[in-house]
Amino acid sequence: MTDITSLTAKQAIDAVVAGELDPAELFEAYRAKAAADEHNAYCWVAEERPADGPDPRSAPLGGVPLAVKDLFCTEGVPSQSGSRILEGYRPPYTATVVDRLVQAGAPVLGKTNQDEFAMGSSSETCAFGPVRNPWDPDRVPGGSSGGSAAAVAAGAAPWALGTDTGGSIRQPAALCGIVGLKPTYGTVSRFGMIAFASSLDQAGPMTRDVTDAALLYRHMVGRDPADATSLDHPEEIALPSAERLDGVRLGVPGSLEGAQPGVKECFERTLRTAEELGAEIKEIELPHADYALNAYYVLAPAEASSNLARFDGVRYGLRVEASDLLSMYTRTRHDGFGAEVKRRIMLGTYVLSSGYYDAYYATAQRVRTKIAEDYRKAFEQVDFVVSPTAPNVAFELGALSDADPYEMYLNDLFTVPISLAGLPAISIPAGLSDGLPVGFQMAGPAFSENRLLDAAYALEQAIGFDQSPAVAR
């Protein structure tokens, strides 16, 4: 073996189990790469391999290290959700999903940068500065899990944990040319995730290939007594093996308006590949999907304004001193939150305020019902709904951050409807447009992860995407 960091996580685990690879050496190789990373993917890197944890040779995840998005609480390790308001915070406990993965044999390698409180599609709103895309350092990696995506794409992590509220796993995975799975809402515990929008937030794997995504997800799922909204997955998650897509019906929504021509071309090429594998392509209608983004920007900010009320300078993080309590609250929040977070807190407070609740919040919740119905109907005709993951390839740093905020929100045009319906979806790299990765998104019914991973695997093998240009930079 020349470079042990070129192995996928599954290959590395197999090598550890076979006694051909020393897990301590593997951890150190990644630790060195993470510490030297030039994409600002990490906000914290472990100084050494954790002494506790199971024996890698008998643990299912083989001691292969894991990069973790900053917003997962990790005991004694900085966890700020990319925000100044949590400056210096080292939680006294660890998020359930991180703990499960550590117990399964994946020690924490580092914490990755993200948009502040996961609000963004570019990883530019991070308190620790913008993350850069390994395919082109002048471009964004997407967001909000941009640090996790960049770390995996640059080979500075074998795999990573991200979270997805409206597209925050899938869109950065697409823009960085890696695989990202947003699971069915509820299948992964949210306990210890610093909350953004609780009815939408869901943790998921960000990996080099579909097999690694299945493997990591397998050890993430399950009901957690500490999260009352979590549930057991009805199936054990299997490693994918499908070679063909015979009999698989892929539904393409009629309107893919807003997608760049290069992205559309790549998408259509992927559809032809799917057909060659035996899939049947059908056009479908999702009549309310066009309203998803509008409803999302009521619901998510409303939940955020409530969740972020806890940051008040009393129990943790930043405090700006003042002579009275109210001024201490308002000044702490003024100094601690960035512009996008303030915007969403204001928007959320407005739509929940007296006299506006029905017009905005209650209406958006009804739109959510209609969108979920649209998908239920679609899945009577097709197995998966497919689209480009994002309407565009990675854009230049600063290109959208000073524009009308809604321009940035449009990045999640194709991911948000699925989030509102709570459905699982995967983004796999489909090819390049102007030398930059394009993601192909497949969404399935609730709990269809095994079928989804299988279909994504068959496509992945046929596409044969080459990640090395990102790693070489």
Add this chain to the structure above:
Amino acid sequence: MIDRDQVLHIAKLARLELSDDEVETMAGELSSILDHIDAISSLDLEGVPPTSHVVEVPSALRADEVRPSLPRDVALQSAPAVAEDGFVVPSPQA
């Protein structure tokens, strides 16, 4: 349209101090975002039930039993100001 006074009212509800510049910018940006959002008001949603949660979860009730929680000193260790086993805040009346 959201005006200056509305921005200040919402900021007060949100316990958020905004500079004069931020108030100006916020009024324009919130108005623009709400213009986009207003598209949902054109839909006929008569009789459609609201969705607050997408998946059915089994009853979250559990037995009311005493269980260990964070020790007090650990719960206090991240606080900006602590005294006599509690969080210290300025007086509401000062």
